[in-house]
Amino acid sequence: MAMLMRDPDSWEEPLEFKPERFLASSILSEQVLKYIPFGSGLRGCPGANLANILIGTAVGTMVQWFDWRIKGDKVNLEEAAGGMNLTMAHPLKCNPVARNINFLASN
Ligand code: HEM
Numbered sequence: 263m264a265m266l267m268r269d270p271d272s273w274e275e276p277l278e279f280k281p282e283r284f285l286a287s288s289i290l291s292e293q294v295l296k297y298i299p300f301g302s303g304l305r306g307c308p309g310a311n312l313a314n315i316l317i318g319t320a321v322g323t324m325v326q327w328f329d330w331r332i333k334g335d336k337v338n339l340e341e342a343a344g345g346m347n348l349t350m351a352h353p354l355k356c357n358p359v360a361r362n363i364n365f366l367a368s369n
Pocket residue numbers: 299300301302303304305306307308309310312313317
């Protein structure tokens with residue numbers, strides 16, 4: 263599945279982080295069928311809806327409430343070979359620094 267979702271015949275610059283490619287106005291209808299992080303069909307993931315809600319909420323909360331500090335100035339996205347799952351060759355270590363958000367303050 264990882265290879266299918268990185269197929270350069272289906273995706274322009276598949277290894278680039280371009281979340282905007284999934285905007286409804288950009289994605290082609292046949293591409294929807296080639297992006298299957300939860301599998302598909304009878305044995306497809308029954309937790310897909312729950313996962314989508316939880317991930318959106320979790321990532322949104324982490325970005326909203328924390329600044330994420332890394333060592334150096336760029337994350338190394340190199341992947342480790344082998345195994346069932348794709349893992350980072352250099353595991354990401356980062357420190358969350360709480361943002362001081364005051365929703366009651368006026369601008
Ligand atoms: C980011 C989160 C998740 C991802 C990427 C994911 C991905 C997958 C994938 C790829 C499969 C195999 C589908 C196939 O063989 O076609 C699967 C199966 C499954 N997933 Fe998930 N999943 C996620 C979250 C969850 C959650 C939250 C639950 C339950 C609450 C869940 C329950 C299951 C179960 C029970 C199966 C086995 C289905 C079967 O074999 O009939 N998953 N998942």
